[in-house]
Amino acid sequence: MEQQLEEVLAEIAARQDTVGALLANRQGLCLGTKGNINPNVSGIGMAISEQVAKLEPNTTVPATICLYSGNKRCVIQKDGEITGVIFKQQTAASATAASN
Amino acid sequence: MDREKLIVSNQIGYLILKEDGAVLESGGDLKNDEHSANVIMGLLNLTESIDESFMPNSSCERITIDYEQHYYSICMSNRRIYIVKISKSQNGVTTTTSSSSSNSVYNDASDTGAVLA
Numbered sequence: 001m002e003q004q005l006e007e008v009l010a011e012i013a014a015r016q017d018t019v020g021a022l023l024a025n026r027q028g029l030c031l032g033t034k035g036n037i038n039p040n041v042s043g044i045g046m047a048i049s050e051q052v053a054k055l056e057p058n059t060t061v062p063a064t065i066c067l068y069s070g071n072k073r074c075v076i077q078k079d080g081e082i083t084g085v086i087f088k089q090q091t092a093a094s095a096t097a098a099s100n
Numbered sequence: 101m102d103r104e105k106l107i108v109s110n111q112i113g114y115l116i117l118k119e120d121g122a123v124l125e126s127g128g129d130l131k132n133d134e135h136s137a138n139v140i141m142g143l144l145n146l147t148e149s150i151d152e153s154f155m156p157n158s159s160c161e162r163i164t165i166d167y168e169q170h171y172y173s174i175c176m177s178n179r180r181i182y183i184v185k186i187s188k189s190q191n192g193v194t195t196t197t198s199s200s201s202s203n204s205v206y207n208d209a210s211d212t213g214a215v216l217a
Contacts, residue, residue: 019154038154040151054142055140067147067150068160068161069155069159074150
């Protein structure tokens, strides 16, 4: 089971601009991390996804939450039992590539 | 019919809140929607301290909540919290329901007439 989670985390961490990623269970406990991310973020990440789930409770497809701060982004998505939190930071190189 | 405030194109609803969460203005899908206002105030309190080492406390300048056919954009300006619900499709009509746009919840003339005008 852990191997599958680690594979998913490795896949997320390999994406452009990703600083770190973690997965949390429905209690907000950290199931695994990859990259530069504090495992303690799992609790607040879970709390945010639970809060947003109250916004449109009848929606079947879960929402993706994105917090922006300068060139940094925190992406949170809940999918069933598991919540994913991804920290992203746009580098100068990726910003140039995006504008081309 | 009153023309509703147009904050962005493709908007299907908006809320303007005071810092304490009181609703100042609202319109479209979010007209008088105190439930959404309360949920979003709770969300803003949670996002104040996500991870000090990655995002300094209270540095979050914008939040988006993305669904399949619409998204919410939340930002703060001049001590007001602006929440806008925006359709992802052109003119507020979803691409999947464009052939029967009169049935689309995003094309309700009474709610979005001002936006579409």
